[in-house]
Amino acid sequence: MLGAFTPFGADHPLDLPVAAMAARVRDKDDALTAVELVQTALLRIELLDPGLNAFLCVTGELGLAQAAAVDAKVQAGEDPGPLAGVPLAVKDNLAVPGAPMTCASKILEGYSPPTWATSVERAIGAGACVVGKTNLDEFAMGSSTENSAFGPSRNPYDPARVPGGSSGGSAAAVAAGMAPLALGSDTGGSIRQPAALCGIVGLKPTYGRVSRSGLVAFASSLDQVGPMARSAADARALLQAIAGTDPLDATTRPMPALEPDESTRLDGLRYGTVTEFGLDGVPGGEQAQAAVNGVRATLDAAGASSVAISLPLVTSSIPVYYIVAPAEASSNLARYDGVRYGRRAEDVDSLQALYARTRDEGFGDEVKRRILIGTFALSSGYADAYYKKAMAARTRLREQFDAAFEQCDVLLSATTPTAAFGVGEKADDPLAMYLCDILTVAANLAGIPAISIPCGMTTDGLPLGLQLWGRPGSEGQLLDVAERIAEASGHGYVAPSVKGAE
């Protein structure tokens, strides 16, 4: 059966825009089926993933069953939904019953969730078919996908380099053409940074836009689930499917619609250039800054205007983030104690030793580091000086963003200071790794949406990302502007050569 399909080729239906792909599946008169799309995705995973390690688990049986259900609906004259037959990769911190969920940690060894993550369930409800669970930094703590108990993922543009993280497996899967759509989660940049380093689109929604029910909690006041795709239009299609209030996540809120607004123009757009996001003087930041400047020139030529913005608290966003996120993580990860699920230490004779040894054996170095940072920052005598102060700084940061959006429609910056770095290059220096998050964490601290889109390549052929930041609830506008920028600049997803390799 598989032999009937060519997995690669300039015009394979799996490489169509998502709307066109789904339209062909939904058309009863078109011979293309959801099962064929999923089979092709599975074949590509089989051929490419041994070199990329993007997937921790392939859910072929599940994806093919979902595809068969989509095809049956089409044959019965029912509409299977706007994502009909589109293969979907799911970050392995989102629950899919029947498949293992590891969060790339040894401590969840053998765990399989009893319920669906709402976001995954909704994507499937729209017709998407889950082809696998993707690699990540353990419990989403990291920026390279090197902190995985199951080995690092590789960047499809250069397998000696990282794909970014923590949603690095999802980013590599989309960039390599193994799945047109992927779900990620973003606590401090974990969707946008790997999207930038893998040359795709990644969007962190407004806090409250997408349900986190079934997402393994990392830092609950920061976490959001969001789409990763080859274009803004594809990301919008997935976001529309997963967004909306959910009784299972009390932080979800009704938000403005996400439909495209064809009247959005670059002419007249006021974009903010944030002093504190400038990369002049940042080591290795020249190429990313030049790429952003190139897009600014395109915008200016199209009639947009730049507004100078200062967000002074952005310079403190790394210290604030590295208090808030570990503090909440230390609390959320208290549940992994070897009692109710996952791994349990052997040969212990007391309950205290069971907890402590299970956690020492089960957690990796970065997770332990963050638990210790967070536990210390919340400990008696320090909580006011660290956590409470950091949370007050978030209030002020949000006020600074509110004031900025009085003066402009969107903010524009690079997504990362540099392109993808080498596997192992920063593994021994946690602080250096943390400092790379300077361009992304502020969106999580303020709860606002931000999107990374491709904006060209370095001289070494590595992708760079441009980031657009918007006011709360403005994802629809961000996606409109992203589409217009792609049209005007000519920048977009460019398939890596690994795609044709075997």
Added chain:
Amino acid sequence: MDIDETLVRHVAQLARLELTDAEVAGIAPQLSRIFAHVDQVQGLDVGDADPATQSPIAMDDLRRDEAGPTLDPRAVLRNAPQHDGAFLVVPRFLGDVEDGEG
């Protein structure tokens, strides 16, 4: 904030992490460097700002407290490292209890 090995051991105990000596020795200087950076939070002038809340939950939004379907206990126990079919099993932690007293 200088974080020495004694402090690491204390915090690890609070976090229920049984670190090896090598781990303690490796982590202490890393945490010292990280806290040297994050300590600037303490010097931030935030005036009288209240600590941030994300999506404050209004009382009107709370659902009624009604009985509904729950997870199947067998499905949940399937993930437990040790159980007896109805309960989770953990090592005894109240010391030796003679038969008949428990």
